[in-house]
Amino acid sequence: xxxxxxxxxxxxxxxxxxxxxxxxxxxxxxxxxxxxxxxxxxxxxxxxxxxxxxxxxxxxxxxxxxxxxxxxxxxxxxxxxxxxxxxxxxxxxxxxxxxxxxxxxxxxxxxxxxxxxxxxxxxxxxxxxxxxxxxxxxxxxxxxxxxxxxxxxxxxxxxxxxxxxxxxxxxxxxxxxxxxxxxxxxxxxxxxxxxxxxxxxxxxxxxxxxxxxxxxxxxxxxxxxxxxxxxxxxxxxxxxxxx
Numbered sequence: 637x638x639x640x641x642x643x644x645x646x647x648x649x650x651x652x653x654x655x656x657x658x659x660x661x662x663x664x665x666x667x668x669x670x671x672x673x674x675x676x677x678x679x680x681x682x683x684x685x686x687x688x689x690x691x692x693x694x695x696x697x698x699x700x701x702x703x704x705x706x707x708x709x710x711x712x713x714x715x716x717x718x719x720x721x722x723x724x725x726x727x728x729x730x731x732x733x734x735x736x737x738x739x740x741x742x743x744x745x746x747x748x749x750x751x752x753x754x755x756x757x758x759x760x761x762x763x764x765x766x767x768x769x770x771x772x773x774x775x776x777x778x779x780x781x782x783x784x785x786x787x788x789x790x791x792x793x794x795x796x797x798x799x800x801x802x803x804x805x806x807x808x809x810x811x812x813x814x815x816x817x818x819x820x821x822x823x824x825x826x827x828x829x830x831x832x833x834x835x836x837x838x839x840x841x842x843x844x845x846x847x848x849x850x851x852x853x854x855x856x857x858x859x860x861x862x863x864x865x866x867x868x869x870x871x872x873x874x875x876x877x878x879x
Contacts, residue, residue: 637682637761638742639709641670642815642840643698643749644691644730646721649867658694660749661701662871665879668701669865670749678707680758682765683745686711687738689730691718712738726837732828741821748815748840752874754860757816763856764818772797772844774855777812787813787841789848795855800848802841811855814862815840823851 647654653662660670667675670688677683686709690698695715702711714734718724725733731746743764745757764771774791777783788807790799799808817840819827826847836842847853863878865871 637680637684637818638740638744639674639677639683639686640731640734640740640744640746641673641686641688641749642727642730642746643670643694644689644716644718644724644727646691646693646724647750648721650871651868653868653871656693658690658697659865660688661697662865663879664752664874669752669874671705672752673747673749674705674707676753677745677747677757678709679756680761682743682761683709684742685709687714687734687740688712688749689714689716689734691716691724693719714738727840728831728835728843729837731840731843732831735824735828741824743821744817744819744824746817746819746840750865751814752863752865752878754862755858759859760816760818760856763854764820767854768820769852769854770820770823770847771818771854771856772848773814773816773858774811775814775858775861776810778810780807783807783810783812787844789813789855791855795857797848797853797855800845802836802839802845813841813844813855814858814864817844819847823847826850 643660647659698713789811835846
């Protein structure tokens with residue numbers, strides 16, 4: 637299984653802090669946001685490589701960071717060739733770019749690189765192995781306002797996803813979907829042809845939505861929380877709380 641980290645964005649909401657530096661490599665205490673995530677994922681036996689997708693401006697910074705790391709699994713940096721926020725490929729196209737460039741035909745754990753997590757991805761991988769389907773994560777979100785800004789799913793008693801909507805004005809449930817996914821090898825053909833068949837390009841949730849409509853997907857309920865670093869305020873809050 638490949639661990640694919642989507643990290644090609646420009647984090648414009650963090651202003652000068654990320655004007656010339658990638659958000660995933662910002663420090664939280666003695667470690668980076670990305671480092672805290674890889675510390676967990678690297679311990680999962682099924683994972684055999686970390687693939688980090690960056691833009692052209694930040695790829696050299698990731699390469700320099702890579703030389704200082706000592707993970708068990710190798711790290712590959714993929715440069716998507718873009719240099720501005722206006723010309724970015726979008727998360728889904730970045731994933732397809734890496735799949736094509738590296739000729740990926742393995743199960744994939746696909747993660748966004750700007751979250752602090754308080755659970756292990758090992759639980760998620762184990763769930764996907766038990767279900768033998770591609771999987772997404774979910775958590776209960778009581779706030780309607782927050783549900784209107786994320787993906788929302790409807791599931792049956794076995795946690796099979798019956799429906800998914802992106803940013804619904806009238807959410808059909810309280811199951812919110814964070815940006816962490818497992819796409820199995822048997823579904824990769826669907827992934828590869830998703831954009832040409834109408835899948836949205838930008839947010840990673842667009843691909844999850846597309847996959848729910850085209851194959852069997854199960855949802856794993858997070859066993860603990862996460863901290864989403866999306867702005868200067870949330871970054872400094874993370875440093876104060878967890879650094």
